[in-house]
Amino acid sequence: MDRIANWLNRNSLYIALITAWVAMCGSLYFSEVRGYVPCVLCWYQRILMYPLALVIAIGLLRRDWNLPYYVLPFSLIGLGVSTYHYLLEKTDLFAGSAACRQGVSCTTQWINWFGFVTIPFLALTAFLIITVMSVIALVNREPVAEDEEGDALRMPWLPVGGLIVAVLAVFAALFISGTQDPQVAAASTNPFPTLSLTPVAISADAAAHGEQIYLQSCAACHGLDGMGVENLGNQLRASEFLASNSDEQLLAMIRAGRELNDPANTSGLVMPPSGGRPDLSDADILAIIQYLRAE
Ligand code: HEC
Numbered sequence: 001m002d003r004i005a006n007w008l009n010r011n012s013l014y015i016a017l018i019t020a021w022v023a024m025c026g027s028l029y030f031s032e033v034r035g036y037v038p039c040v041l042c043w044y045q046r047i048l049m050y051p052l053a054l055v056i057a058i059g060l061l062r063r064d065w066n067l068p069y070y071v072l073p074f075s076l077i078g079l080g081v082s083t084y085h086y087l088l089e090k091t092d093l094f095a096g097s098a099a100c101r102q103g104v105s106c107t108t109q110w111i112n113w114f115g116f117v118t119i120p121f122l123a124l125t126a127f128l129i130i131t132v133m134s135v136i137a138l139v140n141r142e143p144v145a146e147d148e149e150g151d152a153l154r155m156p157w158l159p160v161g162g163l164i165v166a167v168l169a170v171f172a173a174l175f176i177s178g179t180q181d182p183q184v185a186a187a188s189t190n191p192f193p194t195l196s197l198t199p200v201a202i203s204a205d206a207a208a209h210g211e212q213i214y215l216q217s218c219a220a221c222h223g224l225d226g227m228g229v230e231n232l233g234n235q236l237r238a239s240e241f242l243a244s245n246s247d248e249q250l251l252a253m254i255r256a257g258r259e260l261n262d263p264a265n266t267s268g269l270v271m272p273p274s275g276g277r278p279d280l281s282d283a284d285i286l287a288i289i290q291y292l293r294a295e
Pocket residue numbers: 037104108214217218219220221222232233234235236239241242250253254258264265266267268269270271272274275276277288
């Protein structure tokens with residue numbers, strides 16, 4: 001136990017450093033390689049996370065024992081923003097809040113690994129690790145021992161630089177593999193042949209229900225009138241795609257979303273699985289389809 005505590009005390013800020021770099025590169029990977037559009041709250045979290053990648057590196061290099069004081073304000077506010085964002089995505093606590101009225105909706109879940117790991121969840125985890133590591137460093141801080149020349153600044157270039165290069169190398173590999181031949185990648189991701197659908201009865205007022213969910217879940221990208229939004233989503237109402245596909249094919253497509261490397265992708269923009277709303281039922285989505293088909 002003591003050995004682990006000692007190790008943590010000595011390396012806490014290095015753990016914070018790796019975390020900040022992984023978070024920054026990961027968010028750039030999602031937006032630049034995968035094409036996921038950051039919402040307003042995502043931008044606030046980026047503004048708080050990205051400076052930490054450099055601030056922690058510089059503080060470590062200069063052996064600045066005050067580093068936690070510069071890191072904690074960012075990481076604590078970031079923790080607040082990502083907690084709020086995650087609750088917005090997963091609960092009704094802030095239903096009707098005014099956040100994210102511009103651009104892509106803050107409730108759009110681009111990823112939903114294991115049913116709970118979304119992008120704000122990843123940010124929350126990173127801010128939490130950085131906060132805890134900074135507190136450990138704060139508790140254990142000591143004044144810098146100056147050597148004979150009064151040189152407090154023998155810089156630990158090797159560990160700081162080495163960790164950054166290691167994280168960059170991993171993400172460089174991801175960036176390169178993310179730009180592979182689209183046809184090859186798409187061959188394995190076609191959802192249509194394997195999807196089994198449970199038949200759903202559509203009631204007479206499905207279209208009205210559909211309109212309500214459409215406005216909440218799809219309109220930010222496809223427009224209030226279904227005619228599309230530039231750089232976010234294409235036209236759905238009266239579209240050829242809608243006319244030429246059955247309800248079940250549309251349901252399967254909407255469930256799967258459309259990645260950049262999907263051969264059917266025409267816009268160079270990503271549609272998240274279930275429109276970023278994994279909580280929607282098949283009946284909800286079929287109601288949206290009825291609404292879009294209605295004149
Ligand atoms: C974050 C933005 C976003 C959200 C939210 C979103 N979409 Fe999309 N959707 C897109 C983009 C971008 C495309 C076009 C991808 C392409 O180029 O093929 C698309 C394509 C589609 C298509 C295929 C249209 C065609 O002509 O190929 C359908 C159908 C569709 N979306 C339905 C929905 C529904 C229903 C919802 C709500 C549950 C929804 N989308 C939510 C971005 C979004």
